[in-house]
Amino acid sequence: MSEALIAAKQISVRFGGLWAIKDVELQVNSGEILGIIGPNGAGKSTFLNVLSGLQRPSAGHLVIGKEETADPKAWRMAKLGIARSFQTIRLIDDMSVLENVLIGTHLYAVKGFLQVVGRSRSWHQTERQLKEGALETLAWLGVGHKAELPVSMLPLQERRRVEIARALMIRPRVLLLDEPCAGLSQQESLALSNLMSGIRTRGVSIVLVEHNVKLVMALADRVVVLDHGQKIAEGTPTEVAHNETVIQAYLGGEVHA
Numbered sequence: 001m002s003e004a005l006i007a008a009k010q011i012s013v014r015f016g017g018l019w020a021i022k023d024v025e026l027q028v029n030s031g032e033i034l035g036i037i038g039p040n041g042a043g044k045s046t047f048l049n050v051l052s053g054l055q056r057p058s059a060g061h062l063v064i065g066k067e068e069t070a071d072p073k074a075w076r077m078a079k080l081g082i083a084r085s086f087q088t089i090r091l092i093d094d095m096s097v098l099e100n101v102l103i104g105t106h107l108y109a110v111k112g113f114l115q116v117v118g119r120s121r122s123w124h125q126t127e128r129q130l131k132e133g134a135l136e137t138l139a140w141l142g143v144g145h146k147a148e149l150p151v152s153m154l155p156l157q158e159r160r161r162v163e164i165a166r167a168l169m170i171r172p173r174v175l176l177l178d179e180p181c182a183g184l185s186q187q188e189s190l191a192l193s194n195l196m197s198g199i200r201t202r203g204v205s206i207v208l209v210e211h212n213v214k215l216v217m218a219l220a221d222r223v224v225v226l227d228h229g230q231k232i233a234e235g236t237p238t239e240v241a242h243n244e245t246v247i248q249a250y251l252g253g254e255v256h257a
Contacts, residue, residue, distance in 0.1 A: 003030040004063075005174050005205055006051065006082070011060035013046050013229075020046040021229040023060070028174055033196065033206045035220030035237075037213055039249075042226040044209045045087060048176050051207065052084045053077035078107060083167035084176035089159050093152035097143065097162050098134055100151050104169030105130040130169075137165045141195065157188040161195070174205045181212050193219055217241060225249075 006028040021043035049055035053074035061070040138144040141161045181189040217237040225233040
C-alpha cells in the first residue's frame with residue numbers, strides 16, 4: 001500500500017451560515033495524481049486552501065506524514081513539503097522569470113544576519129546553488145531561455161509553467177494545482193498534462209483541481225468528486241465516470257458515461 005502523505009479528517013469550512021466544505025475526508029498517497037472535480041461552488045479551491053494552509057478549517061484536522069494539525073499555516077505546510085499554484089496566477093510582473101522562481105527557494109536561503117550582510121562564502125555558495133537549481137527547473141519546464149525576461153512579457157501558458165517552477169523550488173512531496181489549464185488551448189492543456197506526468201515521475205505527488213474532466217480522467221490515478229461542499233464519490237476514473245450519483249449531480253441528469 002502506498003504511503004499516505006496527507007490525510008484530511010472530516011474537514012469543514014464555514015463562511016457565515018454557509019458550509020463551503022463539510023466533513024470531507026481523503027488522503028493523498030505517495031507517487032499518485034489525485035484529481036478533484038465538481039461543479040462551480042463545490043468547494044474545490046477552498047479545500048486546496050486548507051491543504052496549503054491558507055484557510056483554517058472550522059472543524060476537522062490534517063495529518064501530514066505523522067504530524068497532526070487543526071490549524072495549518074502556509075509556512076508550515078511548505079516546510080512539510082506541500083506547495084501549490086493558483087487558479088489566478090500570482091507572479092510579480094516587474095520581476096524577471098528567474099527572480100520569481102527564486103522566491104520559492106526561501107526555505108533554503110542563508111538567513112543569518114551577519115552572513116547575508118557580509119556576503120559570506122556560505123551565502124555566495126548557497127545563492128549560486130539555488131540559482132543553478134532554478135535555471136535547471138526552468139529549462140526542464142521549457143522556459144529556461146526566458147529566465148531574464150520580465151515575467152509580464154510571457155504568454156499565459158508560459159506563466160503557468162513559471163508558477164509551477166516556483167512551487168517546485170520548495171522541493172515538495174505534494175504539489176497542489178488549482179485549475180492549471182484555465183485559459184489554455186487544447187494543445188497547451190495537453191502539453192501541461194504531459195508535464196504533470198513528468199513531475200510525478202520525479203517523485204512528487206499531485207493533487208489536481210481542474211474543470212477539464214476529460215484531462216483529469218486521463219491523468220489521475222484516483223478521482224474525488226465534490227458537490228455542494230461534500231464528497232459524493234471517490235474511486236478510479238472508470239468507477240467515477242460510471243457512478244450514477246456523479247452523473248446526476250455533476251453532469252445534471254441521466255447520461256451514458
